[in-house]
Amino acid sequence: MLKDHGNNHREITLQHGKLHVFANDEVYENLGHKVYEMADNNLSIPRNVYMSYTPDAHVGIGTCIGTTAVWNMKDGFVSPSIVGSDIGCGMRVHLTPLKKEDIVDKKLRREMIKAIEKYVPANERGATHYQNIRVEKIVSEGIHGLPPQYVPDYYTPKNRRSLTHVEHDKFTYDTDYLDTIPDKMWSRAWQQVGTLGGGNHFVELQHISIREENREIAEKWGLFDGQVVVMIHSGSRAWGGMLGPKYTKDFRAAMEKWGVGTADPNLVFAPIDTEEGQRYLNLMYSALNYAVVNRHMIAYGVREGLRDVFGSDMETPVLYDLMHNYALKEFHRNQPMLIHRKGTTRALPAGHFLNREAYKETGHPALIPGSMGTSSYIMVGETSGEKNFYSICHGAGRVRSRRATKELVSVDQFAQSMKVGTEEEVLVNQRTLQSILDECPQAYKDVDQVIDSVVGAGLASVVAECKPMAVIKGV
Template sequence: MSSNFNDVYYRRVDLPAGELHVFAHEDLFHAMGAKVLEMANNNMQIPNIRYMSYTPDAHVGVGTCIGTTAVWGMDNGFVSPSIVGSDIGCGMRVHLTNLHERDLQDVKLRRKLVKAIEKRIPVENHARGYFSDVRLEDVLRKGLHGLPGKYVPDAYTPRKATSLTHVECSRFRFDEGELDRIPEPAWHRSHRQLGTLGNGNHFIEIQALSINEDNRATAEKWGLKDGQIAVMIHSGSRSWGGAVNQYCGSQVAKTMRKLGLGTADPKLAYAPLDSEAGRTYAHLMYSALNFAVANRHLMAFAVRDAFRETFGSQAELSTLYDLMHNYAVEENHKEEALLVHRKGTTRALPAGHSGNPEPYRATGHPALIPGSMGTASYLMVGAAEGVRNYYSICHGAGRIRSRNATKQLVTVDEFASSMRIGQEDEIVLNHRALEALIDESPQAYKDVDRIIDSVVRARLADVVAKCRPLAAVKGV
């Protein structure tokens, strides 16, 4: 293996199976370790691959590293459940409020708000959600357009509407007949989970914004203000995505055996796009994307009610943006139809790109990048030079150690210190027993500021605002 170092923040790594493009400071690149290169080499053995890259938060995953972008042509391409990820449609959502950080200065008020959110959004992994009147089939088929009107409060006021327009995609279309392949128990479980958070690294976070002076004009066009309170939500397709993976995984494995496909990694799954297994996975994946965006929307609706309980009916939340970082979608690049996989990477389109939703055509859409619990998150905008990485940037800080290793190496006192527990600027958590969350402590992740710096210096995107955490709701 040899590396061609083009500059400090980008390198082409020549592997036996092909070229891997890495966008990261050289220190971050070397810290990734040999396993990520081994996994990349396996991924690039999938036939007809056009391109593969890592963002600076890349780390080992199942079959494929989190932080991967991989591209095939639509005419002879492959689709890979491993390069989509187990949580299909996992992504971010940010809402802007009409409150200022001084309104949440009192730590007791932040605790009250967290409790109000927890009343409406179950944090236990198998708890039932509060949206039993939403028809799961409508959500799977129509995405946000399948929700009852009362849960889309601005849908009929076009001048103020953001719920349906300020999203990466409000509805993914697919062959709805494929839904019949998913067994009935999965439908029941998934219906119960609409509007629920899930565990692991999923969260709802209350944040205060600081505008980047270099991009203040863009921030103003987005409606951002210094000190403004924002809500960031991170979740995905819950058990529906799991059911899609379970069913399609067996079908893809049969196809691989039939066609004699495979690599050194038995967990790396893929199938030709034009095979029955490939088509079925693609269609059902889109149903999971519809579930994911509706799930985040419903949680935001519940958070809106929690703000109103805490601050009164004048409290408002408007959608800034909703996007995904685990998916595969058809995109046009240089007038060619391509299937772009992103596993733990975020699309960041620049100003003027036709792929932007209309409200963001002139500026580029917000790219929503969470930090680790207790550290800053970022609102970014894509740069024109990002075309060289198919407009993909990082999706967060990226784990630096496993959950078990974190539990063994990080003490409760260290975790409490990082969350400012007992201080006036305490980052309020919904769990008082920190032991339950220690595997998600900031010490488990890379330095998000260095990740963002790599993205900016690699000329993939720019910072519009930094988001300081004030309170967080986590699942268990």
């Protein structure tokens, strides 16, 4: 049964519960039947309070990317499948004093790419440059666990943006659970601090254009037309990557013991108050700490690279850092709830009590990447976003698999979308486009349709559009 609420909001009654879908007509009509099968499996987890898809929704393992799923803390469930494998994966944007015209020269942009790569390892396994960072400190204390030399504003306590302009600078949890982590995991995680990783992770140099209706907010955030910003997408690397499979296995064993399950063997869950649930939640927080620090250190490396090109006076203050793969206790409807966001971004409006102090007045920046060759967006939440627990999209969302992309899209088509050979060419760090073909714009939904869906649903509005100029991709 379908109930159309208007404004890009549909409510679909499935066998096991109700699914809310936020998408315009074009996006909605192309979602495909599989996402509804996965939603119904998720809704079969007992006592679900709410579940929705944002317009970037697409098939994942156990749960679609683009899912928000909510349970009450007192009697609810936690699911690693509805968190995702890259725990704490998220976005970060840093400001620069540069303007588009300052870096329009291709030779200069190539120099910038090379300089950043010197400090930011962009291969899948990674090899950290920061050997004095202790993993046990950062997974326990977040950014506070870093040596002061890596926190650029450590010595300016009245303006410590590194700690105040991030969604979370530290997650507190029972660190006794760290005793269960094997030695090899500590070692590999140490090797990857400040590294980009592969897949859809990136560092991108962009120039922005301000939306007139939100110009006042943009100016308060320090944005201006033509400004060059740095957008970063990465996660918890090996730390979160090894937690996911291990605890999926533990959950599956517990579910067999309890005699529960769903039609999808990849969907695992446990009551929040069980030993399995508590162990996962506590160690998930350790991965969230790692993820925030990892993006912080990538940004630190970007600043060092830009200083090599533009001089030691170059400063790149953080605009915001936020996640899109996690389960977090939040207060909604005057009670504590566990909000799972798998590939969805929190977008709080002005005045919301969960905003960091720096963004109480305006609401915080919600950072939405597109794909290589397409725009990304900086948005701000609207009060009407409460209907979706203040969740919006996390990006464009894949429209086809990596294998299908390689079979259906040619390198020439990829090159055309990147404007190769023109003055507007989006430069990349990889020697050939073939090596990153599975990340081409044709692999993703039309990000403008995704953003139109979010805006039309009243979940958030656009503050600035960000157009790519240079991309550093991991392989």
